[in-house]
Amino acid sequence: MSDSVRHWRSAASEIHDAGITRVYGLPGDDMAAVGELRRAGIAIVITSEQRTAAYAAAGDAAIPRAAGGTGVGVVVAGRGPGAAALVPPLLELASGGSAVLVLVGGAPEGASERSFQYAPQRAMLAPLSKSYRRLHSGEDAGAIVRAALVEAATAPSGPVVLEIPDAGDGGTSDGGARPPQRPAVVDRPSYDIPLPSVLARSRRPVVLVGAGARESGDEVLRFARLLGAPVICTASGRGIIAEDDPAFWGLSGLYLHPAARRALEQADLLIVAGSRLEETATEHLPRIPVLRIDIEPGPLVGDDETVLIADVSVIDSWTTDAAALGVGRGWGDVVEQVRTALGVWRDEVRSAPDGVAGPHRVGSIMAALADALPKDAVVCHENGAADMWSYLFPVFRLPPDSVDIAPSEQTTLGFGVAAAIGAAHASSRPVVVVCGDGAFSTAAHDRSLAGPGAPRVVYVVFDNGGHGWLALQDRAVTGASGVDFAGLAELAPHDGRGNALASRSIARASDVAAAVEWALAHSGPTVLIVPCTPDESAPVLAEEW
Numbered sequence: 001m002s003d004s005v006r007h008w009r010s011a012a013s014e015i016h017d018a019g020i021t022r023v024y025g026l027p028g029d030d031m032a033a034v035g036e037l038r039r040a041g042i043a044i045v046i047t048s049e050q051r052t053a054a055y056a057a058a059g060d061a062a063i064p065r066a067a068g069g070t071g072v073g074v075v076v077a078g079r080g081p082g083a084a085a086l087v088p089p090l091l092e093l094a095s096g097g098s099a100v101l102v103l104v105g106g107a108p109e110g111a112s113e114r115s116f117q118y119a120p121q122r123a124m125l126a127p128l129s130k131s132y133r134r135l136h137s138g139e140d141a142g143a144i145v146r147a148a149l150v151e152a153a154t155a156p157s158g159p160v161v162l163e164i165p166d167a168g169d170g171g172t173s174d175g176g177a178r179p180p181q182r183p184a185v186v187d188r189p190s191y192d193i194p195l196p197s198v199l200a201r202s203r204r205p206v207v208l209v210g211a212g213a214r215e216s217g218d219e220v221l222r223f224a225r226l227l228g229a230p231v232i233c234t235a236s237g238r239g240i241i242a243e244d245d246p247a248f249w250g251l252s253g254l255y256l257h258p259a260a261r262r263a264l265e266q267a268d269l270l271i272v273a274g275s276r277l278e279e280t281a282t283e284h285l286p287r288i289p290v291l292r293i294d295i296e297p298g299p300l301v302g303d304d305e306t307v308l309i310a311d312v313s314v315i316d317s318w319t320t321d322a323a324a325l326g327v328g329r330g331w332g333d334v335v336e337q338v339r340t341a342l343g344v345w346r347d348e349v350r351s352a353p354d355g356v357a358g359p360h361r362v363g364s365i366m367a368a369l370a371d372a373l374p375k376d377a378v379v380c381h382e383n384g385a386a387d388m389w390s391y392l393f394p395v396f397r398l399p400p401d402s403v404d405i406a407p408s409e410q411t412t413l414g415f416g417v418a419a420a421i422g423a424a425h426a427s428s429r430p431v432v433v434v435c436g437d438g439a440f441s442t443a444a445h446d447r448s449l450a451g452p453g454a455p456r457v458v459y460v461v462f463d464n465g466g467h468g469w470l471a472l473q474d475r476a477v478t479g480a481s482g483v484d485f486a487g488l489a490e491l492a493p494h495d496g497r498g499n500a501l502a503s504r505s506i507a508r509a510s511d512v513a514a515a516v517e518w519a520l521a522h523s524g525p526t527v528l529i530v531p532c533t534p535d536e537s538a539p540v541l542a543e544e545w
Contacts, residue, residue: 002032002167003109003135003137003138003165003167004030004032004108004164004165004166004167005032005035005036005167006141007135007139007141007164007165008032008033008035008036008037008141008164009036009039009040010140010141010142010145011036011103011141011142011145011162011164012036012037012039012040012042013040013142014141014142014145014146014149015037015040015042015074015101015145015149016040016041016042018070018072018146018149019070020042020070020072020074021041021042021043021070022042022043022044022045022060022425022426023037023042023043023044023045023057023074023075023076023103024044024045024047024052024053024054024056024057024060024073024074024075024076024421024422025044025045025046025047025050025053025075025076025077025103026046026047026048026049026050026053026076026077026078026082027044027076027077027078027082027105028077028078028079028080028082028105028117028166029078029117029166030078030079030105030166030167032166032167033076033103033105033164037076044076045421045422045425047418047421047446048446049085049446050075050077050082050085050086050089051085051086051088051089051414051418051442052414052418052421052442052443052446053075053076053077053418054075054086054089054090054092054093054100054102054418055089055092055412055414055415055417055418055419055421055422056073056075056418056419056421056422056425057073057074057075057098057100057422058073058092058093058096058098058100058415058419058422059073059380059405059418059419059420059421059422059423059424059426060073060422060423060425060426061073061098061099061100061422062098062403062405062419062422062423063378063403063423063426063427064403067376067378067403067427067429068426068427068428068429069426069427070426071099071153072099072100072101072149072152072153073098073099073100073101073422074100074101074102074103075100075101075102075103076103076104077102077103077104077105078104078105078117079104079105079106079107079117079118079119079121079163079166080107080116080117080118080119080121081117081119082104082105083104083105083106083119083121083124083125083163084119084121084124086102086104086125087124087125087128088412089412090102090125090128090129090159090161091128091410091412092407092408092410092412092415093128093158093159094128094129094158094159095408095409095410096211096236096407096408096410097156097157097158097211097212097236097408098157098158098159099152099153099157099158099159100152100158100159100160101145101148101149101152101159101160101162102125102129102159102160102161102162103162103164104121104125104161104162104163104164105163105164105165105166106121106134106163106164106165106166107119107165107166108165108166108167109136109137109165121163122134122163125161126161128159129158129159129160129161130151130152130158130159130160131148131151131160131161132160132161132163133148133161133162133163134162134163134165135162135163135164135165141164144162145162148160148162155212155295155296155311156212156294156295156296192317193308193310193314193317195318196291196306196308198269198289198291198306199269199271199291199318201269202268202269202289203268203330204229204266204267204268204269204330204331205227205229205267205268205269205270205271206229206230206231206232206264206267206269206270206271207220207223207224207227207229207230207231207232207271207273208231208232208233208234208252208270208271208272208273208275208281209231209232209233209234209237209240209241209273209274209275210233210234210236210237210272210273210274210275210276210277210281211234211236211237211240211274211275212237212273212274212275212276212294212295212312213237213240213273213274213275213312214237214240214274215312215313216240216273216274216311216312216313216315216316217240217241219312219313219315219316220240220241220273220312220315221241221242221245221247222316222319223315223316223318223319224247225247226319228331228335229247229271229331229335230247230248230249230260230263230264230331230335230338231245231247231248231249232248232249232250232251232252232256232260233248233250233251233252234251234252234253234275234278234281235251235255235280235281235381235383235391235406235407236406236407236408237274237275238251238398238404238406239379239398239402239403239404242400243393243394243397243398243400244397244400246335246336246339247335248393249263249338249339249342249393250342250392250393250394251281251391251392251393252281252282252285253279253280253281253282253283253284253285254280254281254283254284255280255388255391255392255393256284257341257342257345257392257393259338259341259342259345260338260341260342261284263334263337263338264284264285264286265286266330266331266334267286267288268288268289268330269288269289269290269291270285270286270288270289270290270291271291271293272290272291272292272293272294273293273294273312273315274293274294274312275292275294276294276297276298277292277298278408278409279409280409288304289304289305289306290304290305290306291305291306291308292305292306292307292308293308293310293312293314293315294307294308294309294310294312295309295310295311296309297309342393342394343394345394345395346367346394346395346397348360349363349364349367349395350364350367350368350395350509351364352364352509354508354509354510355507355508355509355510357533357536358536359536359539361508361532361536362386362389362462362530362532362536362537362538363389363392363395363538363539364508364509365506365508365509365511365512365530366389366390366392366395366396366434367395367396367509368509368510368512368513369396369432369434369460369512369516370395370396370397370398370399371512371513372512372513372516372517373399373402373430373432373516374399374429374430374520375399375400375401375402376399376401376402376429376430377399377402377403377429377430377431377432378402378403378404378405378420378423378424378427378429378430378431378432379398379399379402379403379404379405379432379434380405380406380416380417380419380420380423380431380432380433380434380435381404381405381406381407381416381433381434381435382407382413382414382415382416382417382433382434382435382436382439383406383407383411384413384435384436384438384439384462384467384468384469385436385462385464385468385469385471385472385534385537385538386436386462386464386468386530386532386534386536386537386538387434387435387436387439387462388537388538389434389538390434391406391538392538392539396434403423403427403429405419405420405423413438413439413442414439414442414443416433416434416435416439417433417435417439417440417442417443417459418442418443418446420432420433420455420457420459421443421446421455421457424455424456424457425455430456430458430520431455431456431457431458432457432458432460433457433458433459433460434460435459435460435461435462436461436462436464436467436468436469437461437462437463437464437465437466438466438467438468438469438470440459440461440527454524454525455525456522456523456524456525457525457526458516458519458520458525458526458527458528459525459526459527459528460528460530461527461528461529461530462530462532463529463530463531463532464532464533464534464536465533468532468533468534468537469534469537471534472534472535472537475534501524501525501526501527502519502522502524502525502526502527503526503527503528503529504518504519504526504527504528504529505528505529505530505531506528506529506530507530507531515528516528
């Protein structure tokens with residue numbers, strides 16, 4: 001038995017023992033990976049390209065264990081060009097903190113740089129991963145894979161790459177005895193850290209929640225209530241705090257409503273729970289003292305910053321002291337006043353004339369979509385022009401028990417579309433994607449979208465004749481659309497076999513409820529097309545915003 005087969009057999013067994021029942025990918029010529037994964041009872045979701053597989057694995061990893069997920073996604077790719085194709089998706093996965101194990105083939109032991117499909121894979125992939133390791137002859141692949149699964153899921157989560165060389169002239173060692181098996185579950189640490197003095201001095205704190213607080217949402221919300229503090233979140237931290245809670249004001253920075261922005265100018269402390277403080281999240285925030293709580297907070301963003309290297313759950317130990325401090329009383333009625341202003345704006349958008357083109361037509365459709373979604377839906381986002389409405393609370397308000405999946409600060413085109421594939425495979429919950437036609441086109445022909453075993457996903461696609469965001473930017477630069485982005489003007493959704501996907505058009509808010517009901521009742525993937533123009537984009541682009 002070759003080292004390649006032995007390593008893949010150990011890897012497949014370890015993945016199976018961790019409770020992972022499917023992987024995503026496009027394997028290379030060495031089919032030992034496919035053979036051993038199937039032998040271990042692991043399903044392989046074959047995609048048309050490696051990028052789709054990586055994003056699907058990230059979507060799988062985003063599903064909580066309580067909703068059927070395993071917490072770690074797995075992607076398989078071949079060596080050389082297959083590994084090189086993972087560079088763009090690894091940029092997204094690293095930025096978004098996706099817990100994904102990446103298994104790539106490699107040139108056989110002793111191969112030269114002139115060998116078939118040889119590539120400097122470590123140099124390409126290691127900078128974008130938590131760690132990169134190439135397995136060698138005689139190593140215990142099972143133990144290494146087990147450690148890699150734990151590492152990917154351990155905060156701060158992120159992609160881990162293992163290179164398994166293809167069969168060649170390597171040795172035939174038996175790889176050593178296999179250690180005891182155990183699933184890749186990471187226990188949350190406990191801390192005993194006193195209430196920070198900077199918090200004791202605050203009277204108008206605001207809490208900013210990022211993706212690193214995903215396991216601590218209840219503690220964060222309970223703490224914010226004790227403080228009487230408003231809560232905002234980053235795009236990747238959305239869904240951690242229930243959006244019907246009176247303390248929630250929406251997404252931070254670029255996406256925050258002007259009424260909330262103005263109110264934040266009164267804040268005297270920003271409590272950051274599990275966020276890297278991305279640029280779009282900090283835009284428009286006041287320059288005030290910052291208290292950051294994170295396992296790995298990264299570089300400082302200001303001079304007046306207190307950093308606690310800890311799991312976000314540490315705030316649960318502060319609740320008794322915080323309740324006695326009177327922190328947050330300086331807000332008075334401001335929190336309720338902002339929520340009232342947000343409600344007025346949502347009602348204004350919802351009351352736009354049904355089907356009449358204008359600045360709020362797409363927004364009214366998005367508000368109706370939010371109302372029509374099941375309470376346990378998985379919502380996947382893109383980040384372009386019209387689909388940016390899905391970031392604007394409270395026009396688009398997440399259902400109470402939903403799971404939210406959004407691209408990172410990289411805003412990689414097509415991430416949400418492909419992540420939905422993995423999310424749908426990982427959970428029986430309804431999965432809905434809000435995307436533009438440019439993003440949809442990146443995976444519209446992928447074989448994983450249709451055919452036997454295809455996941456049931458509802459794609460809500462804004463059809464503005466191409467890449468609407470680029471058209472808007474082009475107009476801002478030249479005063480006119482000088483570049484033709486109309487390659488998708490005739491949106492005809494179909495799978496990689498040329499079969500048409502079931503689709504319906506929704507041009508007005510009153511169309512939405514029936515269309516969503518139809519889509520959710522359908523046995524396969526469906527597409528709801530929203531005709532629009534680049535001008536019917538989110539108000540974040542307008543001067544009054």
